[in-house]
Every structure is written in C-alpha cells, then in structure tokens.
Amino acid sequence: RNFSVSVTAPEINATSISAGESHTCALDNSSGIVKCWGAGGQGRLGLGDTNHRGDSANEMGSNLGFVDLGTGRTATVITSGQSHTCALLDNSDIKCWGEGDHGRLAQGNTSDISKNANEMGDNLPAIDL
DSSP, X not given: OOOOOOOOOOSOOOOEEEEOSSEEEEEETTTTEEXXXXXXXXXXXXXXXXXXXXXXXXXXXXXXOOOOOOTTOOEEEEEEOSSEEXXXXXXXXXXXXXXXXXXXXXXXXXOOBSSSTTSSGGGSOOOOO
C-alpha cells in the first residue's frame, strides 16, 4: 500500500513566555529560539524595525522572525520590561533590546536598540556586568 502523511509542526514549541506593557516574547528552551510580537516601537521585538507584529493577517507563525542573539547563541531565559526585553544566553551573557531610556539596556547610553537593521546579533554587545 502506498500512502502519504502531511505533518505541520509549529515553528517553535514555547516553553516560557514573558510579557511587557505591549509586547510578548516566547522562548523554546529546546532550541533557545526567541520570537516576539505586539507593539514594535523602540525596537522592543528585536526584529530590526518598529513594526507591530500580530495585529494583521500573515504576521505570525513562520512569518514571524526570530530574534537574532548572535552567531551560535541561544537563549536560556527571557524577561520583558515595559518596552524592552532581555535574554540570558547559553554562554551566560545577557543581551537586552528595545527602549534604552534611563540606561535600562546597560550599553552606556539611552539609545533604543533594534529599531534599525544590523543592531542585533553579533552587533549587540553583551552587558558588561
């Protein structure tokens, strides 16, 4: 007998979530991948722009980008504030993105991070603790 089976798997299996004032992030602990959706202002979604995600058709699932944490880096824990998110990485580094007011991103300035392309991944320094 010949037969076929079609299986649709989720992009990630969320094992923890963190919600800020107007955005939410999910972490897949098995892969360390983070996806964020909601209000994109101040770059809080970590996707290199200020676009909102999840408020229009075809923005979620495989259309929702992953947060770039750097080459070979994955998250072990995420937490969100009012308009920023931080991730504890697999190498014990911490990276934060979103609104930088009051130095909350710990980069020595008050700049927002991830409002523009090329601000995440290897371009985002880990916090110097």
